[in-house]
Amino acid sequence: MDFASDRGIAGRIDAATGGRRLRRLRQHDWTRRLVRETSLAPADLIWPVFVRDGSGADEPVASMPGVVRYSLERVVDAAREARDLGIPVLALFPYTTRDKRDERGSEATNLDNLVCRAVGAIKDAVPEVGVMCDVALDPYTSHGHDGIMRDGRIVNDESVEILCRQALVQAKAGCDIVGPSDMMDGRVAMIRDALDAEGFRDTMIMSYAAKYASAFYGPFREAVGSNDLLKGDKRTYQMDYGNTAEALREAEQDIAEGADMIMVKPGLPYLDVLSRLASEFGMPTFAYQTSGEYSTIEAAAANGWIDGERAMMETLAAFKRAGAAGVLTYFAPRAAKALRAA
Ligand SMILES: NCC(=O)CCC(=O)O
Numbered sequence: 001m002d003f004a005s006d007r008g009i010a011g012r013i014d015a016a017t018g019g020r021r022l023r024r025l026r027q028h029d030w031t032r033r034l035v036r037e038t039s040l041a042p043a044d045l046i047w048p049v050f051v052r053d054g055s056g057a058d059e060p061v062a063s064m065p066g067v068v069r070y071s072l073e074r075v076v077d078a079a080r081e082a083r084d085l086g087i088p089v090l091a092l093f094p095y096t097t098r099d100k101r102d103e104r105g106s107e108a109t110n111l112d113n114l115v116c117r118a119v120g121a122i123k124d125a126v127p128e129v130g131v132m133c134d135v136a137l138d139p140y141t142s143h144g145h146d147g148i149m150r151d152g153r154i155v156n157d158e159s160v161e162i163l164c165r166q167a168l169v170q171a172k173a174g175c176d177i178v179g180p181s182d183m184m185d186g187r188v189a190m191i192r193d194a195l196d197a198e199g200f201r202d203t204m205i206m207s208y209a210a211k212y213a214s215a216f217y218g219p220f221r222e223a224v225g226s227n228d229l230l231k232g233d234k235r236t237y238q239m240d241y242g243n244t245a246e247a248l249r250e251a252e253q254d255i256a257e258g259a260d261m262i263m264v265k266p267g268l269p270y271l272d273v274l275s276r277l278a279s280e281f282g283m284p285t286f287a288y289q290t291s292g293e294y295s296t297i298e299a300a301a302a303n304g305w306i307d308g309e310r311a312m313m314e315t316l317a318a319f320k321r322a323g324a325a326g327v328l329t330y331f332a333p334r335a336a337k338a339l340r341a342a
């Protein structure tokens with residue numbers, strides 16, 4: 001190579017790249033901001049919040065550093081915080097003690113259960129914040145499964161009947177979005193019917209369309225009190241992680257059945273699925289950055305192995321880049337604060 005010649009290395013690189021030196025646009029913070037293709041804002045975040053019965057102080061969730069279970073009065077403070085930070089919606093998850101659990105998850109359909117009372121308290125105090133509730137029986141069953149168990153199997157249709165009643169009590173309590181996370185077949189259509197029949201035409205459905213049987217839900221089970229209850233695993237209803245075409249079929253069904261929004265869960269290990277569903281259907285498509293994803297980042301950060309704040313922002317941006325309309329993430333308040341400070 002003759003670096004001294006007219007062409008030199010610069011000329012040769014210009015010839016090779018056609019003079020399009022892509023680093024030009026990365027020179028300054030302002031150029032990087034100017035050409036950034038996707039952005040993240042507090043309005044992209046859904047904050048999953050754990051609520052417990054009783055009053056008083058926040059209870060730390062040991063397996064999710066920085067995450068707590070709020071008492072009823074404190075969950076209202078969390079809703080105010082969300083409002084002040086520009087987070088549009090909270091997703092509520094109840095911590096359920098053993099005495100409130102049974103084989104059929106009966107507490108799920110109690111109009112006065114913890115989640116319904118939390119919805120009522122938030123809607124009274126901070127009506128401008130959206131509230132989403134999870135439709136599934138796992139916080140309420142003694143076996144930790146999302147549906148009804150018969151002879152060791154999770155039965156679909158009988159579970160769907162109970163899930164419809166669960167969605168109805170949530171809607172009656174004032175919940176804005178119901179999120180069926182159970183993965184039973186046909187539940188979106190049945191829930192839509194049940195809501196409409198009772199006059200809840202405006203209650204939205206965000207279906208967990210593609211929910212995979214995953215190792216990344218571990219810490220959540222501690223947070224809601226299901227950790228050592230679960231018998232077996234959820235692979236007969238949650239999806240196999242080898243599949244994407246099946247996720248398209250799942251999403252297609254939920255959309256045909258009346259889902260207003262769809263979700264992929266977990267998040268980061270399934271960005272390909274998220275990207276495909278978002279581009280295939282053009283529906284508002286959400287990612288759930290699960291407890292295991294959150295705690296993975298937090299554990300590495302606590303050890304000084306990664307920069308937790310940067311990993312948080314990078315992963316959240318990845319969901320937007322893959323086509324997500326928004327992200328359910330335990331980082332929501334922290335990320336919203338960081339975004340507002342930036
Ligand atoms: N239906 C809600 C969940 O299963 C949440 C799981 C997680 O965050 O790990």
Ligand SMILES: [Mg+2]
Nearest residue numbers: 183184185250
């Ligand atoms: Mg389905």
